[in-house]
Amino acid sequence: MNIIRVKDAQEGGKKAFEVIQEGMNKGVKTFGLATGSTPESLYSTMVASDLDFSDKISVNLDEYVGLSADDDQSYRYFMNSHLFDQKPFKETFVPDGKAADLDAECKRYDQVIEDHPIDIQVLGIGQNGHIGFNEPGTSFDITTHVVALTESTINANKRNFEKVEDVPTHALSMGIGSIMKSKKLILMAFGVEKADAVKGMIEGPVTEELPASILQKHDDVVVIIDEAAASKLK
Numbered sequence: 001m002n003i004i005r006v007k008d009a010q011e012g013g014k015k016a017f018e019v020i021q022e023g024m025n026k027g028v029k030t031f032g033l034a035t036g037s038t039p040e041s042l043y044s045t046m047v048a049s050d051l052d053f054s055d056k057i058s059v060n061l062d063e064y065v066g067l068s069a070d071d072d073q074s075y076r077y078f079m080n081s082h083l084f085d086q087k088p089f090k091e092t093f094v095p096d097g098k099a100a101d102l103d104a105e106c107k108r109y110d111q112v113i114e115d116h117p118i119d120i121q122v123l124g125i126g127q128n129g130h131i132g133f134n135e136p137g138t139s140f141d142i143t144t145h146v147v148a149l150t151e152s153t154i155n156a157n158k159r160n161f162e163k164v165e166d167v168p169t170h171a172l173s174m175g176i177g178s179i180m181k182s183k184k185l186i187l188m189a190f191g192v193e194k195a196d197a198v199k200g201m202i203e204g205p206v207t208e209e210l211p212a213s214i215l216q217k218h219d220d221v222v223v224i225i226d227e228a229a230a231s232k233l234k
């Protein structure tokens, strides 16, 4: 793992942007993207840049079950408003949280990932060590699946909703098996509430109980963390 320590999320977003820019210079075509507060500084840096993404493809990690693209809490809405509306891509994929048949939607999304192999995957990390919405205990081999969100994740995400009961209980998530097939991974973590997960990811055993620990087995990972997120590392 190449671990880069930064002052704050703003500087972290700029570092991640540099890695993306370097990838673009080498002909990278397909980006795996994440939502949440962590990548916001990366997306604002991308939007402010003069880089052209109009021939690039994006494949997002996850979506809440039950939320449509025009729901302002959906991850499709987040991606459109934070990035795609201002920086158009050739094609963008997000799982369909309103699909009538969720199992069929998982299969369709696996095909999307197979048709568009991810060159650079951007990741955040949950306080419980999840990546995408692969919660603790999820098989490392899994592909796209329906997830029952844990209490930890629902509590962490309730800040975006009026009340905790409004947070969807289920999501569709790209699996760890697919994430690990991406050629390069950029994981960002900012804030003290991520410190335990970051420690487990970098220094702990590789265990399905802390999904991000599998990154120790990937040969091209850039971890970008601020001092607070790094505060429990040896």
Ligand code: F6R
Binding pocket: 033, 034, 035, 036, 037, 038, 039, 061, 062, 123, 124, 125, 126, 127, 130, 131, 132, 133
């Ligand atoms: C979101 C995702 C999640 C988040 C994680 C951290 O697409 O895949 O794994 O990256 O929950 O969320 P934030 O960045 O809001 O702390």
